[in-house]
Amino acid sequence: MSAIRRxxxxxxxxxxxxxxxxxxxxxQTVTVYSARNEQLIKPLFDAYTxxxxxxxxxxxxxxxxxxxxxxxxxxxxxxxxxxxxxAGNLWQASQMGLLRSIKSxxxxxxxxxxxxxxxxxxxxxSVRARTIIYNKKAVNPANLSTYEALAGPEWKGxxxxxxxxKVYNQSLVATMIATLGEKQTEQVVRGWVANxxxxxxxxxxxxxxxxxxxxxxxxxxxxxxxxRQLEKDPNLPVGLFWANQKARGVHVNISGAxxxxxxxNAVGGQKLIEWLSAGKAQEIYTDKDFEYPANPQIKPxxxxxxxxxxxxxxxxxxxxxxxxxxATRLMDRAGYR
Ligand code: FE
Numbered sequence: 001m002s003a004i005r006r007x008x009x010x011x012x013x014x015x016x017x018x019x020x021x022x023x024x025x026x027x028q029t030v031t032v033y034s035a036r037n038e039q040l041i042k043p044l045f046d047a048y049t050x051x052x053x054x055x056x057x058x059x060x061x062x063x064x065x066x067x068x069x070x071x072x073x074x075x076x077x078x079x080x081x082x083x084x085x086x087a088g089n090l091w092q093a094s095q096m097g098l099l100r101s102i103k104s105x106x107x108x109x110x111x112x113x114x115x116x117x118x119x120x121x122x123x124x125x126s127v128r129a130r131t132i133i134y135n136k137k138a139v140n141p142a143n144l145s146t147y148e149a150l151a152g153p154e155w156k157g158x159x160x161x162x163x164x165x166k167v168y169n170q171s172l173v174a175t176m177i178a179t180l181g182e183k184q185t186e187q188v189v190r191g192w193v194a195n196x197x198x199x200x201x202x203x204x205x206x207x208x209x210x211x212x213x214x215x216x217x218x219x220x221x222x223x224x225x226x227x228r229q230l231e232k233d234p235n236l237p238v239g240l241f242w243a244n245q246k247a248r249g250v251h252v253n254i255s256g257a258x259x260x261x262x263x264x265n266a267v268g269g270q271k272l273i274e275w276l277s278a279g280k281a282q283e284i285y286t287d288k289d290f291e292y293p294a295n296p297q298i299k300p301x302x303x304x305x306x307x308x309x310x311x312x313x314x315x316x317x318x319x320x321x322x323x324x325x326x327a328t329r330l331m332d333r334a335g336y337r
Contacts, residue, residue, distance in 0.1 A: 030268040031057040033066050035084040036255060040289050044281050052275075054268060063089045070098045075262045080269035082122075085255040086167045088174075090122040091321020099258040102270050110277040110295045114314045115254050124254030124317065125276050126291035129223045129242075129310065130172055131250045133208065136237040138217045144241045147176070147251070150218060151191020159195040160207050160216035164331040167324070168204075168222060172251045173331055174323035175315055179248055182330060189334040200337055205229070212238050227290035227303050242310040249311035253320065254294060255285075 034041055038060050045056040061069070063084050070077055070093070082093055093099050099121040107116065107123050115124030132144055143154075150159055162169060176185045197216040201207040204225040211219050212229075223240060230236055243250050257276065259269040275281055282298040285291050290304050299305075 028053065029055045029057060030080050030265055030272050031078045032059070032081045032083055032272070033070065033079040033260075034058055034060045034082075035063040035066055035089065036060070041083065043288060044276065044284050047280055047284070048272060048275055052271075054272070056272070063092075067093055067096060067098060070260060071096055073262075077260060077262050078264065079260045080263040080265045081257055081272055082260055083125075083255070083257045085128070085253075086171060086320075087122075087124070087254050087256070087317035088167050088171050088321045088324045090117070090254075090256050090258060091318050091324075093258065094119070094121045095321075098261055100261045100263065100266065102259050102266075104270060104274060106274040107277055110274075110297075112294070112296060114312075114316050115252075115294050116256075117258070117318055118316065122256050122258035123273060123277065124256040124294045125273075125281075126255045126285040126289070127294050127312070128253050128255065128291050129250050129312065130168055130220060130253065131223060131243045131310075132218060132241040133211055133221055133226060134218045134239050134241060135211050135214055135216070136239045138214060139239075141239060141241050144218070144243075145246070146244045147172070147220065148180075148188045150220075151188045151195065155195045155218060157195065157197050158217040159192060160197055160210050160219040161192060161200050161336070162204055162207055162221070163200045163202060164328070164336040166203075168253065169220075169331070170324050170327045171253050171317075171320035172220070174320045174327040175251055175313060177323050177326055177330065178315055178319045179313075182326065186330050186334055189331055189336050193335045208236075208238060212236050223292075223304065223307065224290035231290075231303055240307050242307070244313070245311050248315070249313040252292075252312045252317070254317055255291065256294075 038058060049055060070079060084090055101120040103120060111123050204221040207219045207221055208226055208229055210216050226240055257273045259266050263269050277295055282293040282295045286293050286300045287302045290302060292300055
């Protein structure tokens with residue numbers, strides 16, 4: 001008995017065991033920390049495992065705790081990949097030194113330059129457009145044009161907005177600062193606040209319902225929320241208008257991913273992100289979550305195709321992160337709660 005135990009623990013056997021474990025775990029498993037809920041990413045990962053044999057371990061949580069966890073784990077982290085929504089969050093992760101720069105001709109070919117980090121630390125995988133919606137019975141879309149125009153006196157008492165605490169609005173206002181400057185952006189935001197029909201909403205869904213009910217005539221939301229509601233009720237009297245098409249284009253943000261600074265399996269992590277940027281994965285993003293593919297070669301073919309093509313603001317989405325604090329201060333000054 002003791003002889004057996006001794007021989008099992010012989011140093012060369014331990015060494016061999018280590019090599020075997022490292023070989024199988026290293027090459028066959030990728031660990032992902034995700035701020036996107038499991039419901040959306042699981043079908044993607046299942047398809048990846050089926051295609052490549054690579055197992056994926058997922059840990060989901062909100063952005064804040066995930067970033068703190070990565071920071072606390074440091075070099076001991078099991079995470080290879082960080083997935084989150086909003087460039088502001090990815091920018092934050094990059095600022096905290098949690099991501100590594102990767103060189104990927106595949107990602108550079110699949111993902112347009114405005115949707116990825118100039119340093120290669122993160123890459124957009126789906127596009128989320130934030131635009132104007134209107135009540136079809138009350139508004140002639142010919143009278144709509146830009147986000148800025150919603151600050152005009154003709155919309156007094158007719159505009160609905162989601163809270164400024166949500167990163168989506170912080171990113172929208174941040175990119176406005178980048179384009180229009182602080183002064184003009186503040187005038188616009190003050191105009192919005194003056195035009196509010198009611199208190200700001202806690203989420204986009206409640207806002208869409210208020211527009212449908214006629215409580216407000218116009219609002220600003222991410223398009224996938226409207227797609228989800230239209231899927232349930234195709235007769236919802238809410239129209240979508242692509243904002244700012246004559247100039248800079250509609251505000252877009254991303255969901256995206258990066259390889260972590262201390263990834264035990266950085267190669268596997270990069271391969272996963274590359275896979276997510278093309279083909280079947282890009283179709284799943286569109287069809288299951290009604291977001292737009294980040295890869296322009298993939299065409300949306302779900303309910304969202306009815307809204308047609310649109311011009312997107314080509315400002316690099318990382319600017320939304322850089323100017324997020326300035327945007328928050330500006331909205332606060334302007335009384336946007
Ligand atoms: Fe959302």
